[in-house]
Amino acid sequence: MLLLVIVSVAIIILVTVTSLPTTFFQPRSALTPEGDEADNTPMATNDKIGNRTAVPTVMPTTIDIVSTPSAFPFVQRWIAQYENQQAASLVDVNVDYLADREIAVAEDNRNDSDLAIVAIPNENRNALNVPVSAQAVAIVYNIPSFPDIPSGLRLNSTILFLILNGSITQWDDAALKELNPSLNLPNERIVVVHTGDDDSIDGSNSRMLLNRYLSLQSLSWPKNDSIIASGPADLAETVRKTPYSIGYVDYSYAVQTRMTYAAIADPDGDYVVPSMQSIGRAIDVALQFHNSSTDPRSPQQQQLPPSPPTINASRIVSDAYPIVGLYYVSLFVNDDDKDESERRRIAAMLDFVKWTVNESGGQQTLLEVQYPPIYSGNEQLAVYANTAMDTIQNSIIN
Numbered sequence: 001m002l003l004l005v006i007v008s009v010a011i012i013i014l015v016t017v018t019s020l021p022t023t024f025f026q027p028r029s030a031l032t033p034e035g036d037e038a039d040n041t042p043m044a045t046n047d048k049i050g051n052r053t054a055v056p057t058v059m060p061t062t063i064d065i066v067s068t069p070s071a072f073p074f075v076q077r078w079i080a081q082y083e084n085q086q087a088a089s090l091v092d093v094n095v096d097y098l099a100d101r102e103i104a105v106a107e108d109n110r111n112d113s114d115l116a117i118v119a120i121p122n123e124n125r126n127a128l129n130v131p132v133s134a135q136a137v138a139i140v141y142n143i144p145s146f147p148d149i150p151s152g153l154r155l156n157s158t159i160l161f162l163i164l165n166g167s168i169t170q171w172d173d174a175a176l177k178e179l180n181p182s183l184n185l186p187n188e189r190i191v192v193v194h195t196g197d198d199d200s201i202d203g204s205n206s207r208m209l210l211n212r213y214l215s216l217q218s219l220s221w222p223k224n225d226s227i228i229a230s231g232p233a234d235l236a237e238t239v240r241k242t243p244y245s246i247g248y249v250d251y252s253y254a255v256q257t258r259m260t261y262a263a264i265a266d267p268d269g270d271y272v273v274p275s276m277q278s279i280g281r282a283i284d285v286a287l288q289f290h291n292s293s294t295d296p297r298s299p300q301q302q303q304l305p306p307s308p309p310t311i312n313a314s315r316i317v318s319d320a321y322p323i324v325g326l327y328y329v330s331l332f333v334n335d336d337d338k339d340e341s342e343r344r345r346i347a348a349m350l351d352f353v354k355w356t357v358n359e360s361g362g363q364q365t366l367l368e369v370q371y372p373p374i375y376s377g378n379e380q381l382a383v384y385a386n387t388a389m390d391t392i393q394n395s396i397i398n
Contacts, residue, residue, distance in 0.1 A: 060090045061348040067117040068205055069097040070232045071327055073252035073369045074133060075117055078362050082355055091348045099231070100205055114349050115331040119205030121308040122330040128388045129308035131381060132356045133327040134371050136251035136279045137206045137213075138261040140236070143171060144243050145186045149260065152273055154179040156265035161214050163246060164192055166222025171244060186244070192226040193238045193247035205325075206232070210248055213264070213314045213323045251279065252369035268317045275321070280372030282320035286311035287378050309384060326374070329353050331392070350392045357385050 067075050079093045103116050116122070121129035139160065143149035155163075159175055162168040168175060172185045195207070211219060227242065229235035232249050236257050239247045251274045254261050263271035272278050287309065313324035331349065356362030363373035375382050 060092045061344050062092045062094060063345070063349050063352055064114050065093060065095040065117065066098050066103050067095055068100055068103065068119055068327075070119065070135070070206055070250040070253070071117050071133070072097060072233065073250070073256045074366055074371065077365050077368055078356060081365055082352060082361070085361070086351070086355070091351070093352065114345065115329055115353070117327060118330050119325060119327055120208065121310065121328050124332070126332050127330055128332075128391060129328040129330050130353055130357065130385050130388050131309055131326045131374060132329050132353075132362065133366055134279050134283050134374055135205070135209065135325045135327050136274050136282075136321060136371075137209045137248050137323040138251045138254040138259070138274050139246065139248055139264065139323075140239050140254050140259040140261045141246040142239050142241075142243055142260070143186065143188075145184055149183055149185070151260045151262075152271075153183065153260075153262045154265070154271045155262045156269075157214050160262075160264075161216070161219075163190060164194070164222075165220050166192065166225070169222075169225065188244040189225055191242055191245040192222055193229055193235055193242065193245050194221050194226060195229055195231065195235060206248055206250060209323050209325050212312060215314075252371060255370045264322055266317045266320065266322050267315050270317065270319075272319060272321050274323075276367070276370045276372045278319055278321035279324055281318070282313035282316055282322065282324040283311065283326075283372065283374055284378065285316050285318070285320055286313045286324070287381060309381060329356060346392065350389060353392070354389060357382075 065075075065079075075095060079095055083091070083093060100118065100120060103118055117132070118129075119135050121127075139155060141149070141153060143153075156179065159168065159179060162175070169189055170187065171190055172187045177183075177185055207219065211217065227238055227245070229238050229247070232253055235247050236249045236253045236259065239245045239249075240257060240259065249259070251261075253259075254274070261274060263273045265271050289311075308328060309326070311324070311326060313320060314322045316322065331353070354361075357375055359373055359375060363375060366373060375385070
C-alpha cells in the first residue's frame with residue numbers, strides 16, 4: 001500500500017513539471033525585459049541595413065585662421081588650449097602663418113580664411129578689428145664675452161639707428177661704451193640681422209613699431225656685416241647662433257628662446273627693459289591717451305566699422321617700454337543671407353574671439369609668454385570689443 005502511494009506522488013510531480021511554460025527555464029539573456037528594463041527604441045544603423053533610420057552625424061565646424069608669424073608663440077598656445085577647453089563644442093581650428101602682405105591678400109579673398117591675427121588693423125570698411133594682445137619688439141643681441149653680456153645693454157634711439165644702418169660697426173664703439181660704462185664690450189664687429197629689404201617677408205609689423213620708435217618712415221640696412229632672415233623665427237635663431245649679432249623680434253620670441261635683450265631709452269632718458277610690467281604700463285597709458293580723444297560708447301563709434309584702437313608708446317615715460325603696439329583679430333561682417341552652415345561657422349568664429357579676450361581664457365594664456373592681459377582695468381577697450389562682437393552676433397541673427 002505504501003509503495004502504491006509513493007509511485008502515485010512521483011507521477012503527479014512529473015506531470016506538473018512537464019506542464020510548466022518553457023520560458024521558465026530559458027536563460028535571462030533570452031527573456032524579454034520587463035518594466036523600465038524594456039527598450040523598444042529602434043537601433044541607429046546604416047541606412048542600407050533594413051528599414052531602420054540612421055542618426056545623422058554632426059560634423060565639426062572648422063575655423064580657418066591666418067596669423068602674422070610674430071604672434072606664433074601665443075597663437076599656438078591659444079589654439080591648443082581653446083580646443084582642449086572647448087572639446088565638446090565640435091570646433092576645429094586651423095592656422096597658417098603668412099607674411100603681412102600675404103595676409104592682406106588672404107583677407108581680400110574671404111574663401112581663404114575666416115579671421116586673421118594681425119598687428120596692423122585691416123582698413124576694409126567691412127572689417128572689424130578686436131584687440132587681443134600687446135605687441136612689443138625686443139632688441140636682441142648675442143655678445144659671447146667673458147662674462148657674457150646680460151640683458152640690459154643700454155640703447156637709445158640715436159645709437160640704435162646708427163647700429164642698424166651700419167654707421168656704428170664695433171661693439172666697443174665710444175658711443176656705446178659711454179652708454180654702458182660698466183659693461184666689458186668686446187672689440188668685435190657688429191652683425192645686423194634683419195628681415196627682407198622690401199618688407200615682403202614678414203617683420204613689417206615689428207619694423208613698423210621699430211621705425212615709429214626711431215621716428216623713421218623706413219630703415220636702410222648695412223650692405224656689409226648683415227644677414228637677411230626669412231621671418232621672425234629665423235631671425236631669432238640666427239641671432240642665437242651668430243656671435244656678436246643684433247636684431248629685433250617679438251618679445252614673446254625673446255622670452256620663449258631665452259634671448260638677451262636691450263634696455264631702451266624712453267623720452268626722458270630712462271632705460272627700460274621689456275617685461276610684463278613695463279609693457280602693461282605702456283598699454284595702459286597709451287590707451288588712456290587714445291580714450292581721451294575717442295569714446296567708443298558714442299553713437300559715432302557704434303557705426304560700422306568701429307574705429308580700432310591704435311596706440312603709440314614711443315613717447316610714453318614713467319617705466320613704460322617704448323616699442324609697444326597691439327595685435328588684433330580681424331574679421332569681416334556682411335549682411336548677406338546665410339545658410340545654417342554659415343551661421344554655425346560665424347558662431348564658432350565668434351566663440352573663439354570671445355575666448356581670446358576673456359580674462360580666464362586667451363588673456364590668461366598671454367601670461368605664459370610674459371605678455372600682460374590687455375583688458376584688465378581698461379573699461380573702454382572692453383566696451384569697444386563688446387560692441388564689435390555684438391555686431392558679429394547680430395549678423396548671425398539678421
